[in-house]
Structure formats: C-alpha cells, structure tokens
Amino acid sequence: MKVGFIGLGNVGGKLSGSLLRNGVDLCVHDLDADLVQSFVDRGAKAGGSPAQMMRDCDAVITCLPSPAASDAVVQEMLPEVTAGKIWMEMSTTDVAEVKRLGALVTERGGHPVDCPVSGGCHRADTGNISIYAGCERETFDRILPLLTKMGRRILHVGEIGNSSILKVMTNYLANINLLSVCEALTVMKACGMDLGMTYEAIAMSSGNSFAHETESQLILSGSRDVNFTMDLVMKDIGLFQTLADRNNVPLELSPVMIEMMKDGQRRYGERAQSDRMIERLEEATGLSITAPGFPTELIDDEPEEPGYEVKIRRAAAE
Incomplete structure (x- = not known):
C-alpha cells in the first residue's frame, strides 16, 4: 500500500517517522518545506500537494492542528478521491466535522477513517502509542497493518466519529x-x-x-x-x-x-x-514545586513492539 502523510508537526512527524522506519512506501507533505526535506533525506518522497497525493496513493493520512486545516486539505483532495481510496484523519477534531468530511469522501467511493492517537508525543516517536479507529470493519482490516506500524494498541470503535x-x-x-x-x-x-x-x-x-x-x-x-x-x-x-x-x-x-x-x-x-x-x-x-532527579524531557524507554488489535469486552453469548 502506498501511503501519503500530510502534517509533519509534533505528532504527525513522529507517526510518519514510524511508517518510514518500518518500510512503508511513503510520501509526505507539509507547509514547512524543511520538514518535507528532512523526510526526503531519510527515504520518503515529496508528495507535492494533497490532490497529487490522493491521486498517487492508496491511503492518505492527515494530522493537522485544526478542523479548518483538515477541511482545506480534504477539499483539495476530494476531486482525486475514487473508488477504494482511503482517507485517514489522525487529527483531534470535532465529531460533526469528521463525519461531514467523511460523508464527502464516501460520496466519491472512498473510505474515511477517523483514527486519532493517545499516549503522548514520546510514545508516538517509538510506535508505542495507542490508536482508535472509527470506520467500516472491512476498511479497518485493510489499514490495520499500517496502524500497527504507528501504534501498539489499536482499537476498532465502530463507525466514523466514535474515535473523535x-x-x-x-x-x-x-x-x-x-x-x-x-x-x-x-x-x-x-x-x-x-x-x-x-x-x-x-x-x-x-x-x-x-x-x-x-x-x-x-x-x-x-x-x-x-x-x-x-x-x-x-x-x-x-x-x-x-x-x-x-x-x-x-x-x-x-x-x-x-x-x-x-x-x-x-x-x-x-x-x-x-x-x-x-x-x-x-x-x-511562593513555593518551588521542583525536586532533583527528574528528567527534563520524556523518553519512551519501552522497546518498540508490533502493534495489535485490542479486543472489546463483550458479554458472553447465551
């Protein structure tokens, strides 16, 4: 699967880094050209534009700072959405907004997923973060190999919007x-x-x-x-x-x-x-809430492990 990643900031840069580190065919895009170049130097391809990335890739991931930014990117990608294309929204956004944009992708035959992460930037950096995925089960099964390269615990939460x-x-x-x-x-x-x-x-x-x-x-x-x-x-x-x-x-x-x-x-x-x-x-x-011996930055000292789907607890069948 060829993957595009849009948004290489604090979280997106680390998630896309995990994809690249784990051998995914990756192209990237960000408004900061230096961030894009840093990924190109490590083996990724420059995506060019959101529209081009949706045209060239099987799945495009967005990880952006605001609902407005996601809307702008999705609107640019929409003309290139065709049957089977996947849009994965990893931004933290409003449920109504992700459903609205997801409906536009679905109308064109694409498959939307909202899949935000939880667990801190230090775990995003090592692929040990947790990921929720809201989408159809068939789509979830297609993207699970990607999600397990970015995160450790992956939870399918039902329809789009539930993750948000x-x-x-x-x-x-x-x-x-x-x-x-x-x-x-x-x-x-x-x-x-x-x-x-x-x-x-x-x-x-x-x-x-x-x-x-x-x-x-x-x-x-x-x-x-x-x-x-x-x-x-x-x-x-x-x-x-x-x-x-x-x-x-x-x-x-x-x-x-x-x-x-x-x-x-x-x-x-x-x-x-x-x-x-x-x-x-x-x-x-007037107190100083400090103490010696504590780190100045968070580092995930757990080794990177293959991700897996977390199974939801259900009542036993009668």
Whole structure:
C-alpha cells in the first residue's frame, strides 16, 4: 500500500517517522518545506500537494492542528478521491466535522477513517502509542497493518466519529488530571513533604494517573515542556464541552477547567506549555514545586513492539 502523510508537526512527524522506519512506501507533505526535506533525506518522497497525493496513493493520512486545516486539505483532495481510496484523519477534531468530511469522501467511493492517537508525543516517536479507529470493519482490516506500524494498541470503535468522541474524552481526563496533580504536589510541598517521595507515593497508589507518570516528572524537573501547548488543550477541552452541551449533560468540572486554562493563557501566552499551569500555584504560594532527579524531557524507554488489535469486552453469548 502506498501511503501519503500530510502534517509533519509534533505528532504527525513522529507517526510518519514510524511508517518510514518500518518500510512503508511513503510520501509526505507539509507547509514547512524543511520538514518535507528532512523526510526526503531519510527515504520518503515529496508528495507535492494533497490532490497529487490522493491521486498517487492508496491511503492518505492527515494530522493537522485544526478542523479548518483538515477541511482545506480534504477539499483539495476530494476531486482525486475514487473508488477504494482511503482517507485517514489522525487529527483531534470535532465529531460533526469528521463525519461531514467523511460523508464527502464516501460520496466519491472512498473510505474515511477517523483514527486519532493517545499516549503522548514520546510514545508516538517509538510506535508505542495507542490508536482508535472509527470506520467500516472491512476498511479497518485493510489499514490495520499500517496502524500497527504507528501504534501498539489499536482499537476498532465502530463507525466514523466514535474515535473523535473518545479522543476528546481522554484529553479531557488527562488535562483534569494534570490540574489535580498540580494542586496535590503544591499542597504536599506546603505540608513539608519531600516531593521525590511524594511522586513515588502517588505513582504506587490509587491516585496514580498517566498525567502523573509523565507531566509530574516535567513539573518537578522544572522543564515544564511536555510538547503540548495550552491552545491545543483549549481546543480539546472545548470540544469535550461541546459534546456535553449537544447532549444536555450539565458538567461542573469542565467549565472550571476551561476558566483555569484561560487564566494560564493570559499569564503565560496562548501557546505556553500546558504543564506551566503549576506556575499559577507557585506564584500564589511562593513555593518551588521542583525536586532533583527528574528528567527534563520524556523518553519512551519501552522497546518498540508490533502493534495489535485490542479486543472489546463483550458479554458472553447465551
């Protein structure tokens, strides 16, 4: 299968790197010509344009920063969509938007997939990230070999759009966990607790979370550079709030988190790293929430393993 990849940013560059590393016939495109050239130097081909990539490839993957960017790229590709062509949307986007664009691809005989990732840029870099895939089962079976080269755990979630719903939910949880970790670490520091010990106490407890295992380390080292910016957080938690509003769910924590993140953007800039939210509490208390021995960047130290489909738990047949 010849594959095109559009969007070589923080996440897309790592996912497409996994495809290239694992021998996929790959062409790439990005508005940044230097990023494209870096892939060409490693053996990929320059895609030229989204339209040309859809014409030349069996599947085209998009990993872009906003729904508007995805719309622009898909509109350019649509005239070249023919029977059997696959569009894979790996951006974090709005469910209504991915369904709308997917319908346009389907009308031309193509097969749309929404397949966002979860697990952090460090795992995207090693092919150990998790991937949700919303599409027809037949299409899923066709693209599973590609997905297992980019990720370790692959979950088929049913129809297109389901992945986007699940993805914004997981990002909501990750960000609310980040804010709770910031408060927990600050209170422990105020109580005079050793923060290195506190980290381990949380990690081995019922209070543990992915956010703690990753972002707490960057908070404590002082680097505060998780490679995920506040504007992306605001997009994700805003999409989750939209889901709640559409379905008449009266959330209480979500609006508070949105206001907290807006305050963080006002203080540190719209594109500040999300784990700088700890600095709001440092400023309020005069405490330094740091400790020796923690890394300044996240590195996935697990070896790259072949990906596999995660089976959904079902009730036993009667």
